[in-house]
Amino acid sequence: MRALLPIGALFIVIMMLAQGCTKDSGPYYVTPPLDTINGYDTVYFALDVVPIFVDQCWVCHPPNGGLDLGATNAYSELVNVQSIGFPSETRVVPFEPLQSLLWKKVVHSGEFGLNMPPNVILPNEDLEIIRNWIEQGAQNN
Template identity: 55%
Template sequence: MNGRGINRLIGMTMVLLAGCAKDEGPLFVPQVPPVVPGEPIDTAYFTTEVQPIFDQKCWVCHPPNAGLDLGEGMAYDDLVNVTSTGFAPMLRVVPGDLENSLLWHKVSFTGQYGLNMPPAGEPLSTEELQVIRDWIEQGAQEN
Protein backbone atom coordinates (compact mmCIF):
# COMPACT_ATOMS: atom_id res chain seq x y z
CA MET A 1 0.00 0.00 0.00
CA ASN A 2 1.43 3.42 -0.96
CA GLY A 3 1.47 6.57 1.18
CA ARG A 4 -1.81 7.96 -0.17
CA GLY A 5 -3.56 4.64 0.49
CA ILE A 6 -2.46 4.63 4.11
CA ASN A 7 -3.56 8.24 4.57
CA ARG A 8 -6.99 7.42 3.16
CA LEU A 9 -7.28 4.42 5.45
CA ILE A 10 -6.39 6.54 8.50
CA GLY A 11 -8.83 9.20 7.35
CA MET A 12 -11.67 6.73 6.97
CA THR A 13 -10.88 5.21 10.37
CA MET A 14 -11.07 8.66 11.95
CA VAL A 15 -14.45 9.30 10.35
CA LEU A 16 -15.75 5.99 11.60
CA LEU A 17 -14.46 6.57 15.13
CA ALA A 18 -15.88 10.09 15.16
CA GLY A 19 -19.21 8.66 14.02
CA CYS A 20 -19.22 6.26 16.92
CA ALA A 21 -18.23 8.81 19.52
CA LYS A 22 -20.81 11.35 18.44
CA ASP A 23 -23.89 11.29 20.63
CA GLU A 24 -26.82 11.83 18.38
CA GLY A 25 -29.44 10.95 20.97
CA PRO A 26 -32.25 8.49 20.36
CA LEU A 27 -33.24 8.16 16.72
CA PHE A 28 -36.82 7.25 17.56
CA VAL A 29 -38.84 8.73 20.38
CA PRO A 30 -41.97 6.59 20.86
CA GLN A 31 -45.23 8.43 21.47
CA VAL A 32 -46.83 6.85 24.55
CA PRO A 33 -49.92 7.94 26.42
CA PRO A 34 -49.15 9.77 29.67
CA VAL A 35 -48.69 7.38 32.59
CA VAL A 36 -50.22 8.41 35.90
CA PRO A 37 -47.58 7.75 38.58
CA GLY A 38 -48.54 4.87 40.86
CA GLU A 39 -51.38 3.81 38.59
CA PRO A 40 -50.94 0.37 36.96
CA ILE A 41 -51.63 0.23 33.23
CA ASP A 42 -54.74 -1.92 33.51
CA THR A 43 -56.04 -1.40 37.02
CA ALA A 44 -58.20 -4.16 38.47
CA TYR A 45 -60.98 -2.75 40.66
CA PHE A 46 -62.32 -4.68 43.60
CA THR A 47 -65.79 -3.12 43.75
CA THR A 48 -66.67 -3.16 40.06
CA GLU A 49 -64.69 -6.18 38.82
CA VAL A 50 -63.82 -8.65 41.60
CA GLN A 51 -66.94 -8.41 43.78
CA PRO A 52 -69.36 -9.18 40.88
CA ILE A 53 -67.53 -12.50 40.34
CA PHE A 54 -68.09 -13.39 44.00
CA ASP A 55 -71.75 -12.31 43.76
CA GLN A 56 -72.40 -14.57 40.79
CA LYS A 57 -70.29 -17.62 41.58
CA CYS A 58 -69.36 -17.77 45.25
CA TRP A 59 -71.89 -16.00 47.43
CA VAL A 60 -74.30 -18.94 47.26
CA CYS A 61 -71.92 -20.86 49.56
CA HIS A 62 -69.94 -18.06 51.24
CA PRO A 63 -71.33 -17.42 53.80
CA PRO A 64 -71.31 -19.69 55.62
CA ASN A 65 -68.77 -22.19 54.24
CA ALA A 66 -65.29 -22.08 55.80
CA GLY A 67 -66.35 -19.02 57.81
CA LEU A 68 -65.87 -16.93 54.71
CA ASP A 69 -68.34 -14.21 53.68
CA LEU A 70 -67.90 -13.13 50.07
CA GLY A 71 -70.95 -10.88 50.10
CA GLU A 72 -70.83 -7.18 49.25
CA GLY A 73 -69.38 -5.09 52.02
CA MET A 74 -67.96 -8.21 53.72
CA ALA A 75 -65.65 -9.89 51.20
CA TYR A 76 -62.74 -7.46 51.29
CA ASP A 77 -62.35 -7.50 55.08
CA ASP A 78 -62.83 -11.27 55.12
CA LEU A 79 -60.05 -11.90 52.58
CA VAL A 80 -57.13 -9.49 52.71
CA ASN A 81 -54.50 -10.47 55.31
CA VAL A 82 -56.99 -12.81 57.00
CA THR A 83 -55.82 -16.24 58.17
CA SER A 84 -57.52 -19.19 56.47
CA THR A 85 -59.99 -21.28 58.44
CA GLY A 86 -58.99 -24.57 56.89
CA PHE A 87 -55.35 -24.01 55.97
CA ALA A 88 -53.78 -21.81 58.67
CA PRO A 89 -51.24 -20.26 58.81
CA MET A 90 -51.92 -19.63 55.11
CA LEU A 91 -53.55 -16.24 54.51
CA ARG A 92 -56.54 -15.90 52.22
CA VAL A 93 -55.06 -12.97 50.29
CA VAL A 94 -51.56 -11.53 50.63
CA PRO A 95 -51.38 -8.22 48.71
CA GLY A 96 -48.95 -8.51 45.80
CA ASP A 97 -48.21 -12.20 46.47
CA LEU A 98 -50.14 -14.64 44.32
CA GLU A 99 -48.24 -17.73 45.45
CA ASN A 100 -49.05 -17.16 49.11
CA SER A 101 -52.70 -16.22 48.55
CA LEU A 102 -55.05 -19.14 49.29
CA LEU A 103 -57.79 -17.51 47.21
CA TRP A 104 -55.61 -17.74 44.11
CA HIS A 105 -54.78 -21.42 44.70
CA LYS A 106 -58.48 -22.17 45.11
CA VAL A 107 -59.78 -20.37 42.00
CA SER A 108 -56.87 -21.32 39.72
CA PHE A 109 -57.29 -25.00 40.59
CA THR A 110 -53.79 -25.75 41.85
CA GLY A 111 -55.32 -28.49 44.00
CA GLN A 112 -52.76 -27.81 46.74
CA TYR A 113 -55.27 -26.63 49.36
CA GLY A 114 -58.38 -28.79 49.56
CA LEU A 115 -61.26 -28.23 47.18
CA ASN A 116 -60.88 -25.98 44.15
CA MET A 117 -63.36 -23.10 43.92
CA PRO A 118 -66.06 -23.28 42.86
CA PRO A 119 -66.09 -26.95 43.88
CA ALA A 120 -68.87 -27.78 41.43
CA GLY A 121 -69.97 -26.37 38.08
CA GLU A 122 -67.95 -24.19 35.74
CA PRO A 123 -64.51 -22.98 36.87
CA LEU A 124 -63.96 -19.23 36.60
CA SER A 125 -63.31 -18.02 33.05
CA THR A 126 -59.87 -16.89 31.86
CA GLU A 127 -61.05 -13.27 32.07
CA GLU A 128 -62.35 -13.67 35.62
CA LEU A 129 -59.11 -15.33 36.71
CA GLN A 130 -57.12 -12.51 35.11
CA VAL A 131 -59.10 -9.92 37.08
CA ILE A 132 -58.48 -11.69 40.39
CA ARG A 133 -54.83 -12.22 39.53
CA ASP A 134 -54.31 -8.56 38.57
CA TRP A 135 -56.13 -7.38 41.67
CA ILE A 136 -53.88 -9.44 44.00
CA GLU A 137 -50.70 -8.57 42.10
CA GLN A 138 -51.58 -4.87 42.12
CA GLY A 139 -51.69 -4.90 45.91
CA ALA A 140 -55.25 -6.12 46.61
CA GLN A 141 -56.53 -2.58 46.98
CA GLU A 142 -59.95 -1.69 48.34
CA ASN A 143 -60.71 0.25 45.17
Protein backbone atom coordinates in the same frame (compact mmCIF):
# COMPACT_ATOMS: atom_id res chain seq x y z
CA MET B 1 -76.44 29.61 -13.05
CA ARG B 2 -72.95 28.55 -14.16
CA ALA B 3 -71.36 31.49 -12.42
CA LEU B 4 -72.88 30.46 -9.13
CA LEU B 5 -71.03 27.16 -9.06
CA PRO B 6 -67.52 28.51 -8.41
CA ILE B 7 -68.94 30.98 -5.94
CA GLY B 8 -70.68 28.16 -4.11
CA ALA B 9 -67.48 26.11 -4.06
CA LEU B 10 -65.52 29.10 -2.78
CA PHE B 11 -68.11 29.62 -0.07
CA ILE B 12 -67.74 26.03 1.06
CA VAL B 13 -63.95 26.30 1.14
CA ILE B 14 -64.14 29.51 3.19
CA MET B 15 -66.52 27.87 5.62
CA MET B 16 -64.18 24.90 6.01
CA LEU B 17 -61.23 27.19 6.66
CA ALA B 18 -63.19 29.22 9.16
CA GLN B 19 -64.24 26.04 10.87
CA GLY B 20 -60.62 24.89 11.00
CA CYS B 21 -59.48 28.14 12.59
CA THR B 22 -62.15 28.39 15.23
CA LYS B 23 -62.01 24.75 16.24
CA ASP B 24 -60.93 24.33 19.81
CA SER B 25 -58.32 21.61 20.09
CA GLY B 26 -58.37 21.12 23.84
CA PRO B 27 -58.82 20.10 26.54
CA TYR B 28 -59.02 16.41 25.79
CA TYR B 29 -61.59 14.29 27.55
CA VAL B 30 -60.70 10.63 27.23
CA THR B 31 -63.66 8.35 27.80
CA PRO B 32 -62.53 5.24 29.66
CA PRO B 33 -63.06 2.09 27.59
CA LEU B 34 -65.79 -0.16 28.87
CA ASP B 35 -63.78 -3.35 28.33
CA THR B 36 -62.38 -4.13 31.78
CA ILE B 37 -59.87 -6.68 30.53
CA ASN B 38 -58.19 -4.74 27.76
CA GLY B 39 -59.11 -1.19 28.66
CA TYR B 40 -58.34 -0.50 32.29
CA ASP B 41 -54.89 -0.68 33.78
CA THR B 42 -56.32 -0.68 37.28
CA VAL B 43 -58.54 -3.45 38.58
CA TYR B 44 -61.21 -2.18 40.97
CA PHE B 45 -62.30 -4.39 43.83
CA ALA B 46 -65.88 -3.12 43.97
CA LEU B 47 -66.39 -2.84 40.23
CA ASP B 48 -64.48 -5.84 38.90
CA VAL B 49 -63.83 -8.40 41.65
CA VAL B 50 -66.94 -8.32 43.83
CA PRO B 51 -69.32 -9.09 40.92
CA ILE B 52 -67.38 -12.33 40.32
CA PHE B 53 -67.78 -13.29 43.99
CA VAL B 54 -71.46 -12.42 43.97
CA ASP B 55 -72.09 -14.45 40.79
CA GLN B 56 -69.91 -17.45 41.50
CA CYS B 57 -69.21 -17.73 45.21
CA TRP B 58 -71.84 -16.03 47.30
CA VAL B 59 -74.25 -18.96 47.01
CA CYS B 60 -71.89 -20.86 49.37
CA HIS B 61 -69.94 -18.03 51.07
CA PRO B 62 -71.27 -17.40 53.66
CA PRO B 63 -71.14 -19.72 55.44
CA ASN B 64 -68.76 -22.31 53.92
CA GLY B 65 -65.12 -22.12 55.01
CA GLY B 66 -66.10 -19.39 57.50
CA LEU B 67 -65.89 -16.96 54.59
CA ASP B 68 -68.39 -14.31 53.51
CA LEU B 69 -67.81 -13.16 49.93
CA GLY B 70 -70.79 -10.78 49.80
CA ALA B 71 -70.09 -7.19 48.78
CA THR B 72 -70.08 -5.81 52.34
CA ASN B 73 -67.69 -8.25 53.99
CA ALA B 74 -65.57 -9.77 51.23
CA TYR B 75 -62.65 -7.36 51.53
CA SER B 76 -62.27 -7.52 55.29
CA GLU B 77 -62.57 -11.32 55.25
CA LEU B 78 -59.88 -11.79 52.60
CA VAL B 79 -56.97 -9.38 52.65
CA ASN B 80 -54.23 -10.29 55.16
CA VAL B 81 -56.65 -12.65 56.90
CA GLN B 82 -55.53 -16.06 58.10
CA SER B 83 -57.43 -18.97 56.58
CA ILE B 84 -59.80 -20.84 58.89
CA GLY B 85 -59.60 -24.22 57.17
CA PHE B 86 -55.84 -24.02 56.46
CA PRO B 87 -54.29 -21.94 59.26
CA SER B 88 -50.82 -21.97 57.68
CA GLU B 89 -52.30 -19.98 54.79
CA THR B 90 -53.31 -16.36 54.30
CA ARG B 91 -56.40 -15.85 52.18
CA VAL B 92 -54.99 -12.92 50.20
CA VAL B 93 -51.43 -11.62 50.43
CA PRO B 94 -51.29 -8.26 48.63
CA PHE B 95 -49.02 -8.32 45.54
CA GLU B 96 -48.52 -12.11 45.89
CA PRO B 97 -51.11 -14.26 44.13
CA LEU B 98 -48.91 -17.36 44.44
CA GLN B 99 -48.93 -16.97 48.23
CA SER B 100 -52.66 -16.34 48.41
CA LEU B 101 -54.99 -19.21 49.31
CA LEU B 102 -57.74 -17.55 47.26
CA TRP B 103 -55.60 -17.80 44.13
CA LYS B 104 -54.49 -21.37 44.80
CA LYS B 105 -58.11 -22.41 45.15
CA VAL B 106 -59.48 -20.63 42.06
CA VAL B 107 -56.72 -22.02 39.82
CA HIS B 108 -57.63 -25.51 41.06
CA SER B 109 -54.17 -26.26 42.41
CA GLY B 110 -55.68 -29.02 44.55
CA GLU B 111 -53.16 -28.22 47.31
CA PHE B 112 -55.66 -27.03 49.91
CA GLY B 113 -58.95 -28.90 50.11
CA LEU B 114 -61.62 -28.18 47.54
CA ASN B 115 -60.91 -26.07 44.49
CA MET B 116 -63.11 -23.01 44.04
CA PRO B 117 -65.74 -22.98 42.84
CA PRO B 118 -65.92 -26.75 43.36
CA ASN B 119 -66.31 -28.57 40.02
CA VAL B 120 -66.16 -25.36 37.97
CA ILE B 121 -63.17 -23.41 36.70
CA LEU B 122 -63.79 -19.67 36.43
CA PRO B 123 -63.50 -18.18 32.93
CA ASN B 124 -60.03 -16.87 32.08
CA GLU B 125 -61.13 -13.25 32.20
CA ASP B 126 -62.36 -13.68 35.79
CA LEU B 127 -59.10 -15.36 36.81
CA GLU B 128 -57.17 -12.53 35.18
CA ILE B 129 -59.18 -9.94 37.12
CA ILE B 130 -58.56 -11.72 40.45
CA ARG B 131 -54.86 -12.17 39.75
CA ASN B 132 -54.37 -8.57 38.59
CA TRP B 133 -56.24 -7.29 41.62
CA ILE B 134 -53.91 -9.20 43.97
CA GLU B 135 -50.80 -8.20 41.98
CA GLN B 136 -51.85 -4.56 42.14
CA GLY B 137 -51.83 -4.72 45.92
CA ALA B 138 -55.33 -6.09 46.62
CA GLN B 139 -56.67 -2.60 47.17
CA ASN B 140 -60.07 -1.78 48.58
CA ASN B 141 -60.87 0.42 45.60
